[in-house]
Structures are given as C-alpha cells and as structure tokens.
Amino acid sequence: MKIASFNINGIKARHAALCDWLDEAQPDVVLLQEIKSVDENFPRELFEERGYNVETHGQKSFNGVAILSKLPLEDVTRGLPGDAEDEQARWIEATVVGDTAAVRLCGLYLPNGNPAPGPKYDYKLAWMERMKARASDLLSREEPALMAGDYNVIPLDEDAARPEAWREDALALPQTRRAYREIVNLGFTEAFRACTQDTGHYTFWDYQRGAWDRNDGIRIDHVLLTPQAADLLRDCRIDKDIRNRPKPSDHVPIWVELDA
C-alpha cells in the first residue's frame, strides 16, 4: 500500500498538477494539506473519476486537509481533539483496510508558528501538546497507524541546507524540536530516517530567492509510524523532481510503501 503526503498549497491553483502526479505515482492513499478551500468547492470529481474516495476537512482561504483513497475510507473524523474552540482545519483521520492489515491514517497540517515568540507560536506549541495526546492514544491501540503531513518542524540541523538561516525560526527553535521529539519518543518511527541516513534530502523550498535552484531546502514533511506500522515499512521516498514542473507547490510529496 503506497501512502503519500503532499502539501499542495491551494487546490484551486494545483488540481491539474496534482492529477498529473497522481496518474504517474499511482498512490493508493494521499493525505493533502493546505487545500485552502471549503469542502463544497473541493474538485472531488477530478479524483473520483480516477478511482479515489474523497474526504475533506476544509475552511475558507487557509489551511484545510483532505484524504484521497482508492480503498474505502472508514471511521472518518475531522479536527484535532482537545480544543473545542479551535476552528482551524488541520487534522483528519480515517481507516483503510488493506490485504493484510487495517491502517489508521492521520493527515495533519501543523501550525507554522511564526513569528516566534508570539501568539502564533503559542498556538503551535499548544497544538503540538494536543497532538502528543492524540499520538499517545494511537499508540495504546497497538495497531498499524501513521501520522503524515506538513509538520512545520525541521527536526535537526542536518534537515536544512542552511541551518543557520532557521536558527530563530518557529520551524527550528529548540522548543519546537523538543516538542517534536516528545511525540516521536512516545514510540514512533520516523519513516524517512528509517530508510535513509543521508543528509541533503528536503521536502520544501521557498519560492523566494531561487531556493529551489540552489537546493536551499528544508525537510519538514514527515511520516511517523506506530511500531505495528513500522513493522510493515518497505520504503519511504521524496518525489522531489516534480518541483521542476510549471506552477509547482513549494512542497513535494513524501510517501511510504507498507506491506498492508
């Protein structure tokens, strides 16, 4: 089962590019972030005609997550638990049943948090606390599950081409990295690092200052696996080449292949 995560930076501007990539990469499941669309305006027919089931959790203008799946999506839930007041659409879950295992999927768009310090950074850290609680619940089920998406976290200096440029940024501050480690250290396996120890792999390049042409990137899109999912892990890769295409997102897809 091939499961991908992709921050598309606006479905309205990116649906053609997304369909091209779907037709090539043929993922079974895609967790999308930053659809920047309300549910009613999401072009679900484009994906349904390709054989995908579609579940969205959108809002106007910003944020928004969705799941596309060739397998039926069961027990869909929307929103990160823990704050009834939170109106930002950043979390969606569903279960897919593969040939050998059922997998719980969590798609997430973790807050950017800049500028830090400030209210946006406070929101990011509070959101990560809530995510940690949900992550802990997932582990307690002792079943295959994953949390994939745009984490807006650069885990280590080696995950940035120019770590010094991110020293004061909400994506790399020590408190951000600590909060991320606390989640991983509950017992998750970071899929990409389980498959390669090489540095120089990134999932995001800023549109500005020719960042892509200079490979001035950061690795902020991650897939965390429960132990039962990690036992099914075959491969994890980043589809960086599509950043060369016309009108690309500033992120590229990351995907895992699971024996499920």
Added chain:
DNA sequence: ATGTCGTAACGTTTACGA
C-alpha cells in the same frame, strides 16, 4: 529591489499567511 505565491475582497490593488 527586501529575487514569491495563493487566496479573498468594497478587486484593475491590497492584505494576509506562508
């Protein structure tokens, strides 16, 4: 020159978020 892009709105340009 703060080397950009997507979205929305009292829109032919500005504000915001990233």
